[in-house]
Amino acid sequence: MDLNERSRGILKAIINSYIATAEPVGSRTITKRYELGISPATVRNIMADLEEMGFLAQPHTSAGRVPTGKAYRFYIDTLLEVRALPRQQEQEIMNYPLHRSEFGQLMKETTRLLSSLSHxxxxxxAPKPAETVYRHVEFVPLSGRRALAVFVSEAGIxxxxxxxxxxxxxxxxxxxxxxxxxxxxxGKTLSQMRERVTELMDEDRSRYTGLLTTLMQSGGEPGEHGEQGASEGELYVGSMSELFDIPDFRDLDKIKEIFHAFEEKHRLIQLLDRAVEAEGVQVFIGAENPYFDMEGVSLVVASYRAEGNVMGTLGVIGPSRMPxxxxxxxxxxxxxxxxxxxxxR
Amino acid sequence: MDLNERSRGILKAIINSYIATAEPVGSRTITKRYELGISPATVRNIMADLEEMGFLAQPHTSAGRVPTGKAYRFYIDTLLEVRALPRQQEQEIMNYPLHRSEFGQLMKETTRLLSSLSHxxxxxxAPKPAETVYRHVEFVPLSGRRALAVFVSEAGIxxxxxxxxxxxxxxxxxxxxxxxxxxxxxGKTLSQMRERVTELMDEDRSRYTGLLTTLMQSGGEPGEHGEQGASEGELYVGSMSELFDIPDFRDLDKIKEIFHAFEEKHRLIQLLDRAVEAEGVQVFIGAENPYFDMEGVSLVVASYRAEGNVMGTLGVIGPSRMPxxxxxxxxxxxxxxxxxxxxxR
DNA sequence: CTTAGCACTCACCATAACCGAGTGCTAATA
DNA sequence: TATTAGCACTCGGTTATGGTGAGTGCTAAG
Incomplete structure (x- = not known):
């Protein structure tokens, strides 16, 4: 992107201002709040250029400018200086009562932690059943022809x-x-188990075939069997009511749109999947991805690991106009x- | 309630009209849409009486009347004729693909069924862990000092x-x-297990004490350990986005209020608990109960059973202005x- | 290239006027 | 005595109007 120093400074100032106030930014405001040694008229010229390049947009003719998705992308990739987390907030995260005892509970608490910090x-x-290593597999006979297969992973899932x-x-x-x-x-993942099971069936046709086929047929896979299919992990969503206090989403139709998107979890899951292998934090902005294309909505995502192996992803969803x-x-x-x-352990 | 025949007919007409249109009902409308052989002026007199008795309210002076919670209560208790479910809808429920295989999944599907039918x-x-009979209890040793207790109920929970x-x-x-x-x-419920465990500990101090105390300490109870405490069942909530299409909740603040209420699940659970023993369908109207007092919001609730024993409750939440x-x-x-x-089985 | 100046745009707000559905009251009627 | 017709009144909702101000684009001077 060929932007000279000054244009970048102005773009940055505009985005910062808009993030702070949620108001369209005018040329005067820029010169007043940010000491750039430049007159409003000059800023206007540059703003016109930036608009032409697709970084800015005007809600209507006589309003200030608003950053586009493209601007946020550029901002995050090259303009943003991420501050270290203030000591106090870091402590807050560290001390948040996350209990390992019950896994689903841990997931829920984590969503709550994220919500309460970010608003x-x-x-x-959650980790995908198909790709987690199960440390223990146990079969519990029940009454009649029913039996229960219990899978326990290292992490206690x-x-x-x-x-x-x-x-x-x-x-x-x-x-x-x-x-x-x-x-x-x-000690195998689900996929590995499948392989092993077919091997076993080849080796010894007689003994366990009955059980093993049942195991394979019934999906053989643990996890929630929702519409999303068993191969995907489960998605935990934090307190949605945070959305109501975000000025960007003051509009009933907008909120409705977002809620609908949340109810179609599989699309969101696909998007989060794309961040699974990446190192560090990733940001998805508004309409720039096909899985969750909603104008003005962004995702900040990171993966979590156990002993180096990726388990799943977590993050927050909020307005593109986000600090x-x-x-x-x-x-x-x-x-x-x-x-x-x-x-x- | 001392209402003569005619007043009751008018009240019924008003409520029916309001349920159908969501508009405040005027005296003219009543005489036109419902053949009562009576003039608007007479209706007005009666309406004034009904208002005095607390059955009706006016949003503002020159608007029609709107039923109060008290009116809905009276309507449901004495005026309402519940029609049999049309053949076609009954079929729809019967044929809805509810799978028993995975319990949580069954609960979710049921909420979806309710949502899609009622809008x-x-x-x-879900059944309260403390009160379900567990047919099987199994202990699975894991690595180190960890072990897993698996509880399986008759119904497959x-x-x-x-x-x-x-x-x-x-x-x-x-x-x-x-x-x-x-x-x-x-073959015992959780509470019964607790009793038996203390008995066992008295009988034989040495052998299983170590295990049993752990079992009791760690709550000893299965189920989600959320803020609601383990003694309560888990609550499954269907598609909340239905709320956005209800004209009564067009207001952002109202919707926000409802969403907040949903996030405090325990209050809702307490209310649903009250319907647990009752036979048939129960209706809770707006502010008439302390657990979920929201103006204009009603609950229609029934309990479900397995072989005669109450397991839990289900229902729908919608506007008091509900068919x-x-x-x-x-x-x-x-x-x-x-x-x-x-x-x- | 920058900037001051200026005409222009347009959302936003307040005010005013009007409309109409609906009411309460009163007086006439069955 | 209960019902009804008539009428003045209320008040939310809609539309029209004009003023305000933040902001813009353009032009011409520095």
């Missing part, structure tokens, strides 16, 4: 799967098979805290 | 509880204890379907 909507995507057994395969058989299968399947220099470190720090928590 | 917000309260064992109590011990404890504890004669049978029928599903 936007916190989201956390528990998944259950109800199985309907072959009539010829009794509860007693299951109990015997249990040890063997636990040994064979534990990125504070929100980014918040998301970053929260991801680190969650990572540490997941890595602890 | 209001469907809610389903699965709950997990992570335990931290006494160091002196090994995984091997647990395996041995497993059979014994499963036998002792299965009760269609919503009530919808809730009723859904509760019956869910009950049947839970009773099937």
């Amino acid at each position: 936007y909507v916190g989201v956390v995507m 528990i998944h259950n799967r109800m199985l309907l057994l072959d009539p010829e395969f009794t509860a007693r058989d299951l109990e015997r098979a249990n040890n063997f299968l636990s040994r064979e399947l534990s 990125y220099n504070t929100v980014i470190p918040i998301v970053d720090c929260t991801a680190k805290v969650l990572s540490r928590l997941m890595s602890e | 209001y917000v469907g809610v389903v309260m 699965i709950h997990n509880r992570m335990l931290l064992l006494d160091p002196e109590f090994t995984a091997r011990d647990l395996e041995r204890a497993n059979n014994f404890l499963s036998r002792e504890l299965s 009760y004669n269609t919503v009530i049978p919808i809730v009723d029928c859904t509760a019956k379907v869910l009950s049947r599903l839970m009773s099937e």
Whole structure:
């Protein structure tokens, strides 16, 4: 992007001002609030250029300018100086009571932490069942032909799967098979388990075929079987009511649009998936991505890991007009805290 | 309530009209749309009486009248004729794909069913862990001092509880204890288990004390440990975005208020609890109850059972101005379907 | 290239006028 | 005595009008 020093300074000032006030920015305001040693008229000329280049837009002819998505992108990529998280807020994150004991609960608490810090909507995507390593696999015979498969991951994620057994395969058989299968399947991800299961079936057609086919058929996969399909993780969404206090979303139709988007979780999940491998914090702005294209809505996302392996992603959703220099470190720090928590034994 | 025939007819007409149009009802409208053989002036006199008695209110002097909460209460208790559910809708409920396989999923699907039928917000309260009978209890030793308690109810509700064992109590011990404890504890509700556990501890101080105390301490209870406390069931809420299309809630502040109320789930849970033992469908209107007192918001609630035992409640939340004669049978029928599903083996 | 000056635009706000649905009251009527 | 017709009155909603001010684009001078 060929912007000279001065234009960049002005663009930066405009965005900062707009982020702070939510008001369209005029040329006078710029010269007054930011000491640039330049007259309003000059600023106007440059603003006209910036508008031509697609960085600014006018709500109407006689209003000030407003940054476009393109401007935010440029701002984040080259203009933004991310401040370190103030000591006090860092403490707040560290001391937030995140309990490991129950996994779903941990996810919920994390969304709440994100929401309360950023005042936007916190989201956390749980690890995908298909890609988490399960340390323990256990089969519990129930009454009749029913049995329960229990999967427990290193990090304490528990998944259950109800199985309907072959009539010829009794509860007693299951109990015997249990040890063997636990040994064979534990320490593997779901995909790896599938592979191993087909191997086993090839090796020994007779013994466990009955059980194993059931296991494969019934999805064989733990996790919520929602419309999103079992291969995706579950999405936890924080306090949506934060949205009501954001001036950008004062409009009922806008809020409605956002809520609808939240109810179609799979699109949001796809977007969060794209941040899964990236290092550090990523920002998605408004309409620039096909998965969650809503004018004026941005996502700040980071992945969390357990012992180096990516588990899932978390972040906040808010207006594009967002104080990125504070929100980014918040998301970053929260991801680190969650990572540490997941890595602890 | 001493209302003569004619006054009741007029009140009924007013409420019906208001439910249908969401507009304040004037005296002329009544005489035109409902053949009561009476002049507007007479209607006005009666309306004045009804207002004095607290059944009607005027938004402002020169507007028509609007029913109060008291009017809706009277309407539901004595005026309403609930129609049978039309064949077609009944089929829709019956054929809705409710899967028993995964319990949480079943709850979610049920909220969705309620929402899509009523166009209001469907809610389903899951059985309280403390009061469900668990058919199977199983302890799964994990690595280190950790172990998992798995509870499975008759209806297929699965709950997990992570335990931290006494160091002196090994995984091997647990395996041995497993059979014994499963036998002792299965077929009981949580409360009953607690009793039995204390009994066991009295009988035999040495053997399982280590495990049992951990079990009791860690809450010993399955279920989500949210702010609502473990003794309450979990609440599933359907598609909230239905709220945006309800004219009564066109106002941003009103919607905000409702969303806040939803985020404080425990109050809603307390209210739903009150309907747990009642037979049939119950209606809670606006501010008439202390747990969820929101002007203009009503709940239609019924309980669902498995083999005669109450499991939980479900219903819809919408404006007090609600076509009760269609919503009530919808809730009723859904509760019956869910009950049947839970009773099937 | 920058800047002062100036005419122009347009959302926003307040005021005023009008309309109409609806009311309460009174007096006539059955 | 209960009902009804008639009428003046109320008041929210809509539309028209004009003023205000922040902001712009353009032009010409520095």
